[in-house]
Amino acid sequence: MNTITHTHTHTPPLGLAPLRQLLAGAAAALLASAALAQGYPVRPITLVVPNPPxxxxDASARILSDSLAKVTSQAVVVDNRGGGSGNVAYQYVARANPDGYTLLNSYSAYHVGNPNLTPKLPWAQKDFVPVALITVATNVITxxxxxxxxxxxxxxxxxxANPGKLSxxxxxxxxxxxxxxxxxxxxTQTSMVHIPYRGSGPALQDVLSGQVQVxxxxxxxxxxxxxxxxxxxxAVAGKARHPGMPAVPTTAEAGLKGFELEAWVGIFAPAATPADVVARLSEQIKAALxxxxxxxRADGAGVELRYLxxxxxxxxxxxxxxFWARTITSANIQAE
Incomplete structure (x- = not known):
């Protein structure tokens, strides 16, 4: 009687080899990311500002740039890209290489206002990863x-008494x-005409000349x-008087309770920037501040430093x- 023997060769379950490759690739990517963060930065960093000088x-970017250059031992370049209510700069950074070397010096009204104001933005909040809050400033009615x-x-x-007379x-x-x-x-149930400009500089020129009054x-x-x-x-639209203008009362002191306006500037990186690089950069910004x-420098410019x-x-x-979604709806603000 002949005995037939079957020889079995062990085959890995289907999909295991690709899974191993995937895990090996992920581990290599993590190691590469950690190495990148450890050495970061090795070349100049660019802070893209969505406003003209x-x-x-702009002041917030320049205050940070000098100090961050000291902390990182790398040049920090301020790149003003005004226009399109900030959208030119935001789109540029959203499409930049996510390596931590091109950063957005983001203005609160653009970052949280534009998505509520413009239906078809060339960028979205998800295109950016938050790195650090750097400055805040109250507003003053002049x-x-x-x-x-x-x-x-x-x-x-x-x-x-003069609705629509002032701009x-x-x-x-x-x-x-x-x-x-x-x-x-x-x-206040009042009326004024809105004259938009491309940044504070051009706006201020026309206000100083009296062409625009407010x-x-x-x-x-x-x-x-x-x-x-x-x-x-x-009046200063904040909880306290401003040290650079001590004679100017707060809105509450001047009889207008509940009207407060605070702007902020934060640093954001393109969305796919490695988490280790973001964490390291945030720590370096904290040290710089x-x-x-x-x-x-911040006191001299009338800016309050505030790290988050x-x-x-x-x-x-x-x-x-x-908050801005509710405000824009209640004030019926339209994109112009």
Whole structure:
């Protein structure tokens, strides 16, 4: 009787070999990411600013750039890409190489306002990963000296008696100065004509000439002009007076309770930037903001330093996006 023996060769279950390759690839990617973060940065970093030079957003980038260069021992270049209510810069960074070397110096009104204001944006919030909050600034209500109002109460009375007679400047459609002034009009039941500009610099020129009479904006744009009397500061839209303009009362002190406006600037990276690089960069930014010379420069520019790590900045973005959605709807603000 012949015995037939069967020889069995062991075959790995279907899909196991590709899975091993996948795991090996993932492990290699993690190691590469860790190595990248450990050596980061090895070349200059670019901070892309969505506004022209001058004003709070640009000042924030320049205050950070010098200090971050000291911490990282690499040059930090400020690249102003104004236009399109910030959209030019946002689209540029969204499409940049996600390696931590091209960063967005993001302005709160653009970051949380534009998605609510413009139906077809060339970018989305998900295109960016939060790195760190760096600065905040309250807003100040300023008028050209030709406006016959010495205080906020007189100004509101004048607006009510002369609906649509005065015009107000903003840094662009959807900027905080635009949305904030519309909130002011809504709360005071007054009327002014909106004149949008491409940033604080051009807006300020026309306000100083008296061509436009009103500008609600952050202190870095107008503090010097208020100090020398070229503009009249009526009220600071915050909880406390501003150290650069101690004679200017808060809106609450001036009789307008509940009207507060705070702008912020945060650093964001393209969405696919490795988490280790984001974490390292955030720590380096924190160290840069803690340098004594950073505070000195910020105080001189009328800017408040305020660090938040990535997760806390993500929470702030979510909360403020919801707030601006309600504000834009209630003030019936339309994209122009």
């Amino acid at each position: 001058g004003g709070f957003v 008028v050209h000296p030709s406006v016959p109002a010495k205080n906020l109460g007189e100004f509101i009375s004048y607006l009510k 107000y400047a903003s840094q662009g459609n959807g900027s905080l100065s635009h949305i904030g002034t519309e909130m002011f009009k809504l709360q 500008f609600i904006t952050t202190p870095p744009s107008v503090m010097g002009q208020v100090q020398v009397g070229k503009l009249r500061g009526l 803690e340098l004594p010379e950073t505070k000195t 790590p990535p997760a806390a900045l993500a929470s702030l973005v979510k909360k403020e996006t919801e």
